[in-house]
Amino acid sequence: xxxxxxxTNLDIKFDHLERIDISKMVEACKDQWYNQSLTKVxxxxxxxxxxxxxxxxxxxxxxxxxxxxxxGQLVLDLKDRTIExxxxxGITVPKGIIHRTRAPKKTVMLMVETSEIxxxxxx
Numbered sequence: 001x002x003x004x005x006x007x008t009n010l011d012i013k014f015d016h017l018e019r020i021d022i023s024k025m026v027e028a029c030k031d032q033w034y035n036q037s038l039t040k041v042x043x044x045x046x047x048x049x050x051x052x053x054x055x056x057x058x059x060x061x062x063x064x065x066x067x068x069x070x071x072g073q074l075v076l077d078l079k080d081r082t083i084e085x086x087x088x089x090g091i092t093v094p095k096g097i098i099h100r101t102r103a104p105k106k107t108v109m110l111m112v113e114t115s116e117i118x119x120x121x122x123x
Contacts, residue, residue, distance in 0.1 A: 004053045007031045008119050014039045022070065026050055026108055035111075035119055047111040047119075054102040058121025063114045065093045072107025076100075 013036055014020050020038055025048060034050040049067075057077075067074060068090035076083045076091060077100040085091060093099050 004033050005031070006033045008035045010037055012037050012040050012045070022048060022108070040115060043114055044112055045115045047113070049109045049111055051103045052106045055100055057098055057100045059098045060095055060117055060121060062095055063117045064095050065117065066112040067091055068110045070108040070110065072103055072105050074107050074109055075102040075104065077102065
């Protein structure tokens with residue numbers, strides 16, 4: 001299997017009251033697995049994910065994670081089941097749950113999580 005390079009940008013790209021154009025970001029993206037923090041909302045961040053392929057198994061000990069699919073399909077593997085999310089569907093993964101995300105085709109999604117979360121998971 002080909003190794004996927006994860007591009008994860010934790011810097012906040014947009015200030016409050018600055019327009020965020022997801023379409024332009026998707027059009028400009030050349031990476032297979034791209035994650036960019038868009039804006040901070042109180043103690044959380046909204047992140048854009050543009051992905052194709054699969055992420056590694058991981059968990060977050062102290063933070064919940066919310067995924068919302070804009071386009072494509074997100075497959076969420078859990079220890080005991082698999083959940084498929086299509087456009088306009090979302091799900092919250094509770095803290096401490098081991099999971100893996102996969103995208104069988106190019107998928108654009110938003111994630112909401114605390115600004116302290118480590119996207120690659122806790123050791």
